[in-house]
Amino acid sequence: MRGIGILRLVMAWAMLIALPVGAQALCDVTYKVQPGDTLFSIAETHYGTSQQWALVYYANQVVLEGQTAVPGSDVYIPCPASEAAPAQMPPREVGAELTLLTAGNYLPFSDRNWPGKGLATELVTAALEASPSPLPYAVAWEDDWSSHLFPLLDQKTYDMGFPWVKPDCTATPDNERCKKFHFSEPLMELPIMLFKREGSEFAYESDADVIGKRLCRPAGYFTHDLDRADRRWLSEGKITLVQPDSPEDCFEQLMADKVDAVTVNVFLGASKIVAMGLRGRVIPLERALSRESLHVIISKTHWRGTTHLYRINAGLAALRENGRYDEIVSRHLELFWEQVK
Known part of the structure; x- marks a missing residue:
């Protein structure tokens, strides 16, 4: 068993750019990582879109260094889901214990x-x-x-x-x-991502890149990942955290250049990008800010x-x-x- 568990968790990224018509996924194979490869470039090669990078990530967490593909290592390229079976409906038990x-x-x-x-x-x-x-x-x-x-x-x-x-x-x-x-x-791991405006110079290679930045996360959402022991971004005033009422407010502030990035989970961010007509105008950074369960x-x-x-x-x-x-x-x-x- 390859232990792929929740390898397809971030499959929602694929909605940001459609898979080219007629594209064939080169999958269910092992690929040797080359110098200069990233999860984005590996996904582009095998799926025709970099937005499916998380398929590779979840299939290979044991051999990756964080979210970095190590040159010379072998990574498994899984296939996307197909022919979805009907979902099972939860039973309604009489006299449930x-x-x-x-x-x-x-x-x-x-x-x-x-x-x-x-x-x-x-x-x-x-x-x-x-x-x-x-x-x-x-x-x-x-x-x-x-x-x-x-x-x-x-x-x-x-x-x-x-x-x-x-x-x-x-x-x-x-x-x-x-x-x-x-x-x-x-139950599963939930990547918390950074979303930036297309064309923004904001990059996230290490935590040092976030110092001094303005991040937006809606009020009422957890913030423990921003103030964990190795960060202390909030308690030591290393970043500015903006907390409006809703995710939509965060993306509006991003487009108005009032914040440098929105940080929410991968599904919420992807769905809001589509719903607000921001496809191609807002993009995810490759590295997850945190991974919550x-x-x-x-x-x-x-x-x-x-x-x-x-x-x-x-x-x-x-x-x-x-x-x-x-x-x-x-x-x-x-x-x-x-x-x-």
């Missing part, structure tokens, strides 16, 4: 109008079905995300919630999420907390082992790509 809480409008991860109710929804429900001694369960929807952690999950109105980003609990043990909740093994969470005071987490973690391990994990992720991201394209 376990109720999971999520919300909509978080594509492609969770949404009642999305096939299978979303990528994260299908992963979580499939994991429960594949777990040892599975329980009857149900999925509840509350579209006010701000109410999920407190009070609904903290007071155990619902048993578990998803999908949530996990802070660095080792560095920040007093973080409210770290103090109050247990986290499952990661999405999890299932449960209150530390839940009397069956560790048991329920074991079910989720064991089920996820089974999905990865039997290949269903890759199939679910690939199918949902193919749908996301087609929708925004």
Whole structure:
């Protein structure tokens, strides 16, 4: 097994420029990295578009140095998803012993109008079905995300919630999420990218390139990646963080040259670029600013907390082992790509 797990996570990049008509992907092969190669150039060679660089990234995290392809190393070139199978709908159990809480409008991860109710929804429900001694369960929807952690999950109105980003609990043990909740093994990794105006000289080769810059991330979004121990960009005033009300506001400020870059997750950024008509005017930088993971969470005071987490973690391990994990992720991201394209 090549351990490709979530290799297709950023397949949404392909919507930024359409694959040339008739282009054939040279994939399911091994390529020896040449001097001067980047993930962008390797993707351009094999897929006909540099925007599919993350397919290569997720297939080869073990042999890469961060996001750098090492000359002389062999990298596997996976094929994009094809012939997507119908999504499985989460069951609605009568007398459920376990109720999971999520919300909509978080594509492609969770949404009642999305096939299978979303990528994260299908992963979580499939994991429960594949777990040892599975329980009857149900999925509840509350579209006010701000109410999920407190009070609904903290007071155990619902048993578990998803999908949530996990802070660095080792560095920040007093973080409210770290103090109050247990986290499952990661559902998937979520790259947090920098988006700049086409023609801007802003480059991101190392963290030193960000010092003194104006970054935009909407109010209410996490900022722990900007102030981790090796950065301290916020606490030491090394950058200017602009926090308007919405992602749209951030991209408008970018186009007005009021900020140097917008930093949000890959899916949100890509979808807003398309929705706001900014294709070709706003581009991603190749290097991810950070990589966050999405999890299932449960209150530390839940009397069956560790048991329920074991079910989720064991089920996820089974999905990865039997290949269903890759199939679910690939199918949902193919749908996301087609929708925004």
